[in-house]
Amino acid sequence: xxxxxxxxxxxxxxxxxxxxxxxxxxxxxxxxxxxxxxxxxxxxxxxxxxxxxxxxxxxxxxxxxxxxxxxxxxxxxxxxxxxxxxxxxxxxxxxxxxxxxxxxxxxxxxxxxxxxxxxxxxxxxxxxxxxxxxxxxxxxxxxxxxxxxxxxxxxxxxxxxxxxxxxxxxxxxxxxxxxxxxxxxxxxxxxxxxxxxxxxxxxxxxxxxxxxxxxxxxxxxxxxxxxxxxxxxxxxxxxxxxxxxxxxxxxxxxxxxxxxxxxxxxxxxxxxxxxxxxxxxxxxxxxxxxxxxxxxxxxxxxx
Numbered sequence: 001x002x003x004x005x006x007x008x009x010x011x012x013x014x015x016x017x018x019x020x021x022x023x024x025x026x027x028x029x030x031x032x033x034x035x036x037x038x039x040x041x042x043x044x045x046x047x048x049x050x051x052x053x054x055x056x057x058x059x060x061x062x063x064x065x066x067x068x069x070x071x072x073x074x075x076x077x078x079x080x081x082x083x084x085x086x087x088x089x090x091x092x093x094x095x096x097x098x099x100x101x102x103x104x105x106x107x108x109x110x111x112x113x114x115x116x117x118x119x120x121x122x123x124x125x126x127x128x129x130x131x132x133x134x135x136x137x138x139x140x141x142x143x144x145x146x147x148x149x150x151x152x153x154x155x156x157x158x159x160x161x162x163x164x165x166x167x168x169x170x171x172x173x174x175x176x177x178x179x180x181x182x183x184x185x186x187x188x189x190x191x192x193x194x195x196x197x198x199x200x201x202x203x204x205x206x207x208x209x210x211x212x213x214x215x216x217x218x219x220x221x222x223x224x225x226x227x228x229x230x231x232x233x234x235x236x237x238x239x240x241x242x243x244x245x246x247x248x249x250x251x252x253x254x255x256x257x258x259x260x261x262x263x264x265x266x267x268x269x270x271x272x273x274x275x276x277x278x279x280x281x282x283x284x285x286x287x288x289x290x291x292x293x294x295x296x297x298x299x300x301x302x303x
Contacts, residue, residue: 005140019145020100031123041059056080056134060131062128064085065084094121095132117137170217174211212246244290251276
């Protein structure tokens with residue numbers, strides 16, 4: 001579930017940053033004539049009451065040394081005073097950007113869970129950095145907070161369930177096609193003498209369509225249910241090419257069957273086979289255009 005949570009984080013990051021920065025700014029002024037640690041701690045205790053879930057609240061001095069013990073609802077996390085955190089990304093980002101920031105997810109030293117840190121600078125009246133206020137929160141809890149005030153969470157779950165059901169239905173269709181394709185081959189047992197060309201063609205069409213639908217199911221399930229679509233545009237194109245290619249192959253085999261059938265039994269109907277061959281040709285041109293345009297976009301993006 002980690003890739004999916006990271007994807008969700010990238011989607012709600014701006015909203016989450018605005019939420020934490022607003023909460024910090026409301027409780028702790030960004031500029032104070034003579035910033036007092038007691039005033040900052042009182043502001044953190046107000047945040048502690050309002051914030052539904054968090055791992056730890058703490059304060060660093062201008063050199064990155066933690067000056068208070070973590071505020072946390074979990075006694076195991078009430079540590080940290082005196083630790084030098086100047087090497088952490090959130091410290092030098094705040095010092096450089098001089099504004100409230102929200103980090104990327106990273107493994108927590110306290111719990112090994114993925115967490116993010118909201119860091120907020122406090123300056124004196126001479127615009128000198130005095131303290132950095134930090135909120136550590138688990139990625140899972142952050143996503144719950146970011147989505148709890150809207151219909152996004154409900155829609156997300158409904159969407160996942162819907163795609164799961166559609167994937168299951170399409171997988172069942174692919175299984176039936178594969179089963180009937182194999183059945184048409186072995187309907188007379190494994191006797192080679194009894195195999196007919198028509199049955200072989202039909203089995204090939206059914207199994208090819210089964211493979212195309214299975215590839216489509218695999219892509220839908222991985223992207224929409226498991227959330228594995230981060231940076232996988234090439235995989236999407238490859239799946240689309242395989243799907244279209246399978247359809248073209250199946251139609252080509254069907255057209256070939258019709259040509260033989262009408263040539264022997266109904267020559268007056270051979271025009272229908274020709275029309276099907278023309279349709280296959282159009283699909284091939286469409287697939288070639290898709291491949292060319294995809295290649296052009298990838299080259300443009302790479303440059």
